[in-house]
Amino acid sequence: MISKNRLTPSGWAIIVLGAATLALGGCGRKGPLDLPPTANAAPAAAPGDTERERAAQPSVFNPTYGSDAAPAASKGNKRSFVLDPLLGN
Known part of the structure; x- marks a missing residue:
C-alpha cells in the first residue's frame, strides 16, 4: 500500500525555511x-547632571543630539x- 501523506518538494521547502527562520531568530x-575586555567601565552619571547637560552629550541613544545643528552636507x-x-518614488 502506498501512503498519500508524503511531503512534496514545496512542503519540504516550507519546513526548511520555517526551521531556518526559527534558528536565526534565536541568534544573539x-x-x-x-x-571589550580592554575597556574600562564607564563612570556613572554624576548626581549633579541636569537634563540639558545630558542632552548636550553625544550618544547612540540620544535622538535629540545634534538636531539643532545645520546639516553636514x-x-x-x-x-x-x-x-x-514599485515604491512610488
Whole structure:
C-alpha cells in the first residue's frame, strides 16, 4: 500500500525555511552590548547632571543630539533605483 501523506518538494521547502527562520531568530542575546575586555567601565552619571547637560552629550541613544545643528552636507541629486516604480518614488 502506498501512503498519500508524503511531503512534496514545496512542503519540504516550507519546513526548511520555517526551521531556518526559527534558528536565526534565536541568534544573539537581549540586553546591552558587551564591552571589550580592554575597556574600562564607564563612570556613572554624576548626581549633579541636569537634563540639558545630558542632552548636550553625544550618544547612540540620544535622538535629540545634534538636531539643532545645520546639516553636514547638502542634499544630492536624486538617482533612480530599480524599485522606484514599485515604491512610488
